[in-house]
Amino acid sequence: MEPLLYLPHRVPYPPNKGDKIRTYHLLRFLSRHYRVYLGTFADLAEDLAHEAALRELCAEVKVIPLSPLLARARCTTGLLRGEPLSLSYYRSAELQHWVDRMAAEHGIGKAVTFSSMMTMYFDRPASPRLVADYCDVDSQKWAQYAKQRGWPASMLYGREARTLLAFERRMAARALACTFVTPAEAELFVQLAPECADRVHAIGNGVDTDYFSPQASRPSPYAADELPIVFTGAMDYWPNIDAVAWFAREVMPAVRAAQPQARFYIVGMNPSATVNALAGPDVVVTGAVPDVRPYVQHARVVVAPLRVARGVQNKVFEAMAMARPVVVSTAVAQGIHGAPLVEFELAGSAAEFARKVLTLLQPAPGDEMGRRARQRVVDDYNWDARLSQFGALLEQASRVPMSRTG
Numbered sequence: 001m002e003p004l005l006y007l008p009h010r011v012p013y014p015p016n017k018g019d020k021i022r023t024y025h026l027l028r029f030l031s032r033h034y035r036v037y038l039g040t041f042a043d044l045a046e047d048l049a050h051e052a053a054l055r056e057l058c059a060e061v062k063v064i065p066l067s068p069l070l071a072r073a074r075c076t077t078g079l080l081r082g083e084p085l086s087l088s089y090y091r092s093a094e095l096q097h098w099v100d101r102m103a104a105e106h107g108i109g110k111a112v113t114f115s116s117m118m119t120m121y122f123d124r125p126a127s128p129r130l131v132a133d134y135c136d137v138d139s140q141k142w143a144q145y146a147k148q149r150g151w152p153a154s155m156l157y158g159r160e161a162r163t164l165l166a167f168e169r170r171m172a173a174r175a176l177a178c179t180f181v182t183p184a185e186a187e188l189f190v191q192l193a194p195e196c197a198d199r200v201h202a203i204g205n206g207v208d209t210d211y212f213s214p215q216a217s218r219p220s221p222y223a224a225d226e227l228p229i230v231f232t233g234a235m236d237y238w239p240n241i242d243a244v245a246w247f248a249r250e251v252m253p254a255v256r257a258a259q260p261q262a263r264f265y266i267v268g269m270n271p272s273a274t275v276n277a278l279a280g281p282d283v284v285v286t287g288a289v290p291d292v293r294p295y296v297q298h299a300r301v302v303v304a305p306l307r308v309a310r311g312v313q314n315k316v317f318e319a320m321a322m323a324r325p326v327v328v329s330t331a332v333a334q335g336i337h338g339a340p341l342v343e344f345e346l347a348g349s350a351a352e353f354a355r356k357v358l359t360l361l362q363p364a365p366g367d368e369m370g371r372r373a374r375q376r377v378v379d380d381y382n383w384d385a386r387l388s389q390f391g392a393l394l395e396q397a398s399r400v401p402m403s404r405t406g
Contacts, residue, residue, distance in 0.1 A: 179200075328344060
């Protein structure tokens with residue numbers, strides 16, 4: 001098979017969190033059509049143990065340990081150079097040397113990257129033809145952070161938004177194609193970078209509807225008299241921390257006043273001090289769990305009250321696939337292809353969240369919405385169908401001269 005370089009910014013295994021879900025399924029797809037040379041970073045020590053699993057899908061694997069402490073130190077230099085700190089964080093001479101060597105030794109003419117910062121490894125003349133999966137408009141995430149945080153963080157985040165957008169535009173102009181996870185993200189980038197409109201595409205995520213399916217034999221982790229309201233996600237990620245803190249403080253008091261059996265479960269690895277401090281009579285912080293599916297399947301309602309969100313939230317589609325009713329914020333709803341009020345609920349204010357959660361805690365409306373939600377996911381969120389668009393873009397790359405990206 002034809003060789004191809006694939007550079008995600010994080011080890012794409014196991015598929016247990018947002019970016020890893022997309023990068024893992026994309027790796028599986030690419031490995032069926034190309035001889036894949038994978039270069040990536042391990043920002044957790046346990047990720048190094050997954051190299052053997054990745055080698056089953058790849059011709060060669062290069063995993064570079066990433067020390068957050070050293071990466072942050074590099075950001076200081078990045079400030080002096082005037083470059084986006086996201087690039088400084090993931091800059092590696094070792095990975096650049098490996099990319100250049102693989103391309104030369106194996107005659108690699110095509111490459112796929114995940115996240116905008118990984119395109120820096122192809123920012124040179126005669127680089128392989130690049131399909132850049134930006135997934136989200138990362139620069140606008142930092143712009144959102146700048147609005148949410150006080151000074152001096154707001155100043156630093158605003159700088160990152162400006163400098164990263166300039167880099168995103170420049171590399172999108174060099175790439176043969178630039179992909180985003182939703183039409184809304186693609187349209188936003190076209191507004192910000194109109195010169196790149198002819199190469200911007202939306203390729204959505206899928207869901208493994210067999211893995212995320214409700215099973216009668218799966219035991220419940222909840223007490224029989226509880227009405228569990230569930231949020232899942234990595235709990236050291238600031239938008240998730242902000243979401244659960246807001247929900248616990250602003251929404252749960254009204255829910256509990258009307259329904260004392262309701263309890264809010266925060267399910268996910270690495271809970272921050274802020275998250276742990278929320279634990280109490282009406283809030284349970286589980287930390288990491290061996291399998292999230294029992295918590296989702298037996299939830300009465302799943303919530304995604306994120307106030308800062310880009311692209312899609314896989315946790316929402318997984319809950320829908322497990323036939324659970326979901327209440328999402330307006331920021332999250334932009335990434336869902338479905339019918340609000342029928343297949344998921346949408347809420348803005350704390351009062352609206354409380355009202356809609358209380359309605360769906362009742363078995364009849366909650367179960368009916370869950371049934372419709374699963375059918376939507378089964379019908380529209382097939383991984384192979386969605387990723388076939390990558391195949392078409394890479395086939396198109398075969399017809400473009402190497403100098404196109406130089």
